[in-house]
Amino acid sequence: MAALDATPARLDHAALAISALEYPEVDTAAFDTALSSLAARVARAESEDPLTRLRRLRQVLADEERFRGNSEDYDAPENSFVNIVVESKVGLPITLSVIYLEVARRAGIPLFGVSFPGHFLVGSQVGDDKWILDPFYGGRILTETGCRDLLKQVAPQATFSAKMIAPASARSICYRMLSNLKRVYINGGDAERALGVMELLLAIAPDHPGELRTRATIFASLGAYRSALADVERCLALSPDAPDHENLVLTAKALRHRLEYLN
Numbered sequence: 001m002a003a004l005d006a007t008p009a010r011l012d013h014a015a016l017a018i019s020a021l022e023y024p025e026v027d028t029a030a031f032d033t034a035l036s037s038l039a040a041r042v043a044r045a046e047s048e049d050p051l052t053r054l055r056r057l058r059q060v061l062a063d064e065e066r067f068r069g070n071s072e073d074y075d076a077p078e079n080s081f082v083n084i085v086v087e088s089k090v091g092l093p094i095t096l097s098v099i100y101l102e103v104a105r106r107a108g109i110p111l112f113g114v115s116f117p118g119h120f121l122v123g124s125q126v127g128d129d130k131w132i133l134d135p136f137y138g139g140r141i142l143t144e145t146g147c148r149d150l151l152k153q154v155a156p157q158a159t160f161s162a163k164m165i166a167p168a169s170a171r172s173i174c175y176r177m178l179s180n181l182k183r184v185y186i187n188g189g190d191a192e193r194a195l196g197v198m199e200l201l202l203a204i205a206p207d208h209p210g211e212l213r214t215r216a217t218i219f220a221s222l223g224a225y226r227s228a229l230a231d232v233e234r235c236l237a238l239s240p241d242a243p244d245h246e247n248l249v250l251t252a253k254a255l256r257h258r259l260e261y262l263n
Contacts, residue, residue, distance in 0.1 A: 004204065010170075011102060012031070015082040016031060017200070019082055019084070021181075034087075036106055038065065039107040043107045057109055057139075062139035063138075063139075067090075067099060068090055068138055069091070069093065069136035075184050077181065079091045080177060082099065092136070093134070096136055097120045097135050098173065110124055111123070114167070115164075121133065132146070147165060178200050182201065186218075194218055209238055228255055229256065229259065232252045233252060
């Protein structure tokens with residue numbers, strides 16, 4: 001996506017490109033106006049103290065506007081589209097985080113995404129301290145102990161490390177957004193929409209063997225055997241020593257037989 005190659009990367013535009021999968025006529029100007037309006041209210045903080053401004057961000061988005069997680073319908077596709085989230089004020093941890101990040105950017109508040117296992121967060125470096133906010137749960141502020149407790153809930157098998165609260169790039173944020181949406185569509189049996197998501201995932205990571213395997217499976221389910229074969233052959237070329245090499249060879253052979261039968 002071109003927005004990710006810009007300097008600096010435009011997370012808002014990239015997120016809207018994901019929304020355009022379902023809403024091709026998404027109103028970019030209206031989205032920007034909505035975020036700029038929120039940022040103007042945040043910028044009214046009476047103090048220039050970084051922590052005060054961060055709390056003002058949380059106050060406007062969580063307390064006044066009531067942005068929150070959609071716990072009742074977590075897997076609804078709409079939760080992954082920022083244009084819908086800014087209107088409904090409910091979404092996934094990552095889409096809500098994008099709203100926080102983009103409002104903060106417009107208000108001049110340094111904020112970064114945190115690709116925490118199983119639950120996206122945002123953070124800010126204030127002096128020697130790192131402050132972590134959880135947009136899904138009303139913008140609550142998490143200490144390191146709070147992060148450890150959250151990890152036990154969302155990924156109990158994992159061991160906490162400082163790397164888990166390191167800043168995430170715009171590219172990795174979009175990749176995670178798309179991965180979430182891919183899962184929703186695949187679990188819902190919507191192969192055609194899943195394929196659209198795969199095209200964007202592979203635009204970000206063209207040679208990702210796992211994504212190529214997934215797209216090959218989707219292509220095959222839609223009867224696009226030639227395209228499926230191309231992805232399988234690409235996997236074989238990229239990972240000749242992959243543990244599933246033999247299965248890939250057999251899959252490629254089966255796809256060639258299907259093509260011969262169709263011809």
